[in-house]
Amino acid sequence: MPSAIRTVGLTKHYDEVAVVDGLDLDIETGEVFGLLGPNGAGKTTTILMLLGLTEPTAGSMEVLGLDPRRHPLEVKRHVGYLPDAVGFYDDLTGRQNLKFTARLNHIEDADARIEGLLVQVGLEPAADQPAGEYSRGMKQRLGLADALVKEPSILILDEPTTAIDPEGVAEILDLIRGLAVQKGVTVLLSSHLLNQVQAVCDRVAIFVDGVVIAQGRPHDLAAEQVGHARVEFRFDDDAEIALRRLEEIDTVEDVIHGRVPGSWIATLDIGTLPATVNRLVSDGSRLTGVRRVDEDLDAIYRRYFEGEEVSA
Amino acid sequence: MTDSNVIAGPVAKDPRPEGSRGGWRVVAAKELADHLYSGRFIVLLGVLGIATAAAVFAASGGIRDIAPDAEGITALFLKLFTVTVDPVPFPLIIFVSFLAPLLGIMFGFDSVNGERAQGTLPRLLSQPIHRDEVILGKFVAGISVIAVMLSALVLFVAGIGIFRLGVTPSLQETTRLFVWVILAVVYVAFWQGLATLVSVRTSRAATSALVPVGIWLVLALFGNFIFSAVAGVISPADGTDAGLLANARAEQAVSQISPINLFEQGSTVLLDPEVRATGLLTLEQVDRAIISELNLAQSLGIVWPQMVLLIAMTAAMFALAYVSFMKQEVRA
Numbered sequence: 257m258p259s260a261i262r263t264v265g266l267t268k269h270y271d272e273v274a275v276v277d278g279l280d281l282d283i284e285t286g287e288v289f290g291l292l293g294p295n296g297a298g299k300t301t302t303i304l305m306l307l308g309l310t311e312p313t314a315g316s317m318e319v320l321g322l323d324p325r326r327h328p329l330e331v332k333r334h335v336g337y338l339p340d341a342v343g344f345y346d347d348l349t350g351r352q353n354l355k356f357t358a359r360l361n362h363i364e365d366a367d368a369r370i371e372g373l374l375v376q377v378g379l380e381p382a383a384d385q386p387a388g389e390y391s392r393g394m395k396q397r398l399g400l401a402d403a404l405v406k407e408p409s410i411l412i413l414d415e416p417t418t419a420i421d422p423e424g425v426a427e428i429l430d431l432i433r434g435l436a437v438q439k440g441v442t443v444l445l446s447s448h449l450l451n452q453v454q455a456v457c458d459r460v461a462i463f464v465d466g467v468v469i470a471q472g473r474p475h476d477l478a479a480e481q482v483g484h485a486r487v488e489f490r491f492d493d494d495a496e497i498a499l500r501r502l503e504e505i506d507t508v509e510d511v512i513h514g515r516v517p518g519s520w521i522a523t524l525d526i527g528t529l530p531a532t533v534n535r536l537v538s539d540g541s542r543l544t545g546v547r548r549v550d551e552d553l554d555a556i557y558r559r560y561f562e563g564e565e566v567s568a
Numbered sequence: 569m570t571d572s573n574v575i576a577g578p579v580a581k582d583p584r585p586e587g588s589r590g591g592w593r594v595v596a597a598k599e600l601a602d603h604l605y606s607g608r609f610i611v612l613l614g615v616l617g618i619a620t621a622a623a624v625f626a627a628s629g630g631i632r633d634i635a636p637d638a639e640g641i642t643a644l645f646l647k648l649f650t651v652t653v654d655p656v657p658f659p660l661i662i663f664v665s666f667l668a669p670l671l672g673i674m675f676g677f678d679s680v681n682g683e684r685a686q687g688t689l690p691r692l693l694s695q696p697i698h699r700d701e702v703i704l705g706k707f708v709a710g711i712s713v714i715a716v717m718l719s720a721l722v723l724f725v726a727g728i729g730i731f732r733l734g735v736t737p738s739l740q741e742t743t744r745l746f747v748w749v750i751l752a753v754v755y756v757a758f759w760q761g762l763a764t765l766v767s768v769r770t771s772r773a774a775t776s777a778l779v780p781v782g783i784w785l786v787l788a789l790f791g792n793f794i795f796s797a798v799a800g801v802i803s804p805a806d807g808t809d810a811g812l813l814a815n816a817r818a819e820q821a822v823s824q825i826s827p828i829n830l831f832e833q834g835s836t837v838l839l840d841p842e843v844r845a846t847g848l849l850t851l852e853q854v855d856r857a858i859i860s861e862l863n864l865a866q867s868l869g870i871v872w873p874q875m876v877l878l879i880a881m882t883a884a885m886f887a888l889a890y891v892s893f894m895k896q897e898v899r900a
Contacts, residue, residue: 300899307694309898329696337694343687347602359594360695402691 259318260285260410260442261306266315268301268466275301277466278315283444283459285409288436290457291446298466299446300340303412306444307337320409333361336408340415340446342399346388350379350398353387354405361406373401376431378424392419400428404435410442411435417452429456485526489536490519490545501539505532521549591697595705596712599679603713608674616667616721623660624725626653628732645737646744648729649839660725661835664718664752665828666788671717672759673780675710678773679764680893685773690898703893706764707886714756715749722749740841743864748838751875754882755831759784761885768892787826795823830878837871846870 259282266279276298283289291299304310306317308324308331317324324331344353351370358366374380377397382390390398396419403411413432417425433456435441447453453460454474461471470477491498495518502511502520507528514521524532529546536543603609630653631644649660658666680703683689693699722745730736737745759780767776786794799819805812823829833846841861862870 304690304898309690309693329698332694333696335694337691339687339690339694341687342691344691345598345602345688346686347605356594356598357691357695360591360692360697362590362696399691406696 258285258321259283260287261289261317261319261444263302263306263317264315266302266305266317267313268298268305268310269313274466276305276312279463279466279468281461281468283442285442286436286440287458288433288443288445288456290453290460291444291463292448292450292453292460293446293463294448297463299463300414302463303337303414303444303446306412307332307335333406334408335410335412336403336406338396338399338403338411338413338416340418342395342402344387344390344395344398344402346386348387349384350374350387350390350394351383353398354402357402357405363406366405369407370401370405373404376404377401378427393421393424396420397424397428400431408441410444412444414446415448416445417447417449425452432456485529486521486523486549487529488514488519488521488545488547488549489543490514490516490547492542492544493518495520498541501536501541504539505535507532519545591695592701592705592708595692595697595702596708599706599709600712603675603709609713612671612674613717616671616717617724619663619667620660620721620725621728623663624648624728625732627651627660628729629653631733645726645729645733645735645741646839646841648725648733649745649748650836661748661839662832664721665755665831665835668718668752668756669759669780669784669788669828671714672710672756672761673763673777673784675713676760676763677767677777677780679706679710680767681771681773681776682767684771693898699894700890703764703890707760710760710764711753711757714760715753718749718752718756740864744838744841744867747864747868748835751831751834751838751878754875754879755827758827758878758882758885761882761889765885765889765892768889768896784828787828791826791828792823795819795826795829798822824874824877827878827881830874830881834871834874834878837867837874841867843867844870846874 261281261283263279263281266276266281267274268276279298279302281289291302293299301310305312306319306324308328311325319331320334322331344350345356348356351374354370354373355366358370363369371380374383377400379394379397379401382394387395387398396416400413400416403413411432416432417428420428429452432443432445436443443456445453445457457474459472460474460477461468462477463469489498489502498518499511499520502508502522508522508524510523512521513519522532526548533543533546627648630651631647652659678685680689683692692702726737726745762783763776763780766779767773770776770779796819799815799822802822803811803814803818805815837843837846841863844862868875
């Protein structure tokens, strides 16, 4: 598969401060790629550079095999972009806003396409209201339709689910996933919300302070943390007794409070988990649940952030 | 937009053309529709229409009163624009030079930061159009509306004039009016350019409206006062004839930095064939001068410096707005 987006050492300085620092990305065609990071990590700056809207300080990039600095129009013709906090002309209706975008893309007879997109994002009933009356969530949906008007081969979505209610988020994520699977659209999605990225992305880059600190499939990223694992034990016992029993076990290194009363999170070598469970049961503990808590990206993500905060 | 630090990436040869540069037309068409449907356009049109009607009725009434004695006046029709009659304290051209800047400011002050505030700028710039087409489209739309409004205003005045005076304008007068409308459009475009420049540089529409309005009010109300003060510093009037003359010349020169003064001088000469100078005339120069009317070419010859200066100032405003927009980051 050829790369849809590739950057090598992409760097952007604002007033001597590196907002994006030596970014290497390689996004394959048809892939849903998540750029995960807190606000101010440099996600939007990266996207603007990919669109040729901001000049990089150093490094190189290719979007669909083209340098956005030299061929901005070609790149923008094939890349649909949903900006963070997208806005529309308040006096125009949703439909008119999309028509304007279609005209800017020299699309003749865009009416049917626009109608289809409005249905797809669930805005058909409000299509002829002024966009100024739309809620943030509706604007976000309209923004997604707007990015799709040009039938892009790459879709860049900057925080696409902010201000959308949970039900709507699921719909939007389904839509994004569907575009990638059915139409082979490459999607670059930036978000600070991990579970959403995890739900739709084939690959993820965790991006903090302009630097990618981890990159790969969500599952593989989690698997990198082999060896020590954090396991939550739930007991139907007195909490203090349960704690004492856990701490008596040699292979258990550290015990902290779990998320619910009566549960404890222990750090241990994952290989010793079966033996640990056996030992607890033979000690007479009424164990009601055992669960690895750092298997999901959430914990990794949080740990990286914690690490950043410590080093900062 | 180029940066010497940038390391060139591998460039694939693109078989497709870079695309037509027609995007500005799409932007201009949308902006034009926005302007024409906007409340501010309708309000301005109403205010200007009523004020003009009042002024021109007074002027035409005044001209009718003097008409019997005005045997020799050939450019009677143009007097509609230049004559001062009670109760309106100034002629129509002064009225235009004072009020028309508002038009330009109205159509420029939120043209760029309005897009920013609405969050439409990143979306607009991510479409396959050049960045300069955005600002070009906005300029063209603004100037078109201004041209339409000023032409309508002049036709309105001419219509009332023909109706009230029963005099039709000669070819010469029509040509003079035509040139004057072009000058007025350039003059208003200066204010649009200034407002657009401020709109690029500031983030809030309230600020970008206040700055050009402030400049306009200062120049319109206190301009001549300031210019004479500056002239007094450069070349103090020391009581001698030569000193007085030098002082007056200095004031005249300094006042040329104000587009309002340039436009007023240009208008006076263009619309009044009897005016033969924009600046000072000494008694010797006027002595034994034959009172006669200038033809259009002669009038143009007199105001050429003012016209060129005004065009240059307008072009400079647009260029500044254009350059700062091109260099600006998408997220401010």
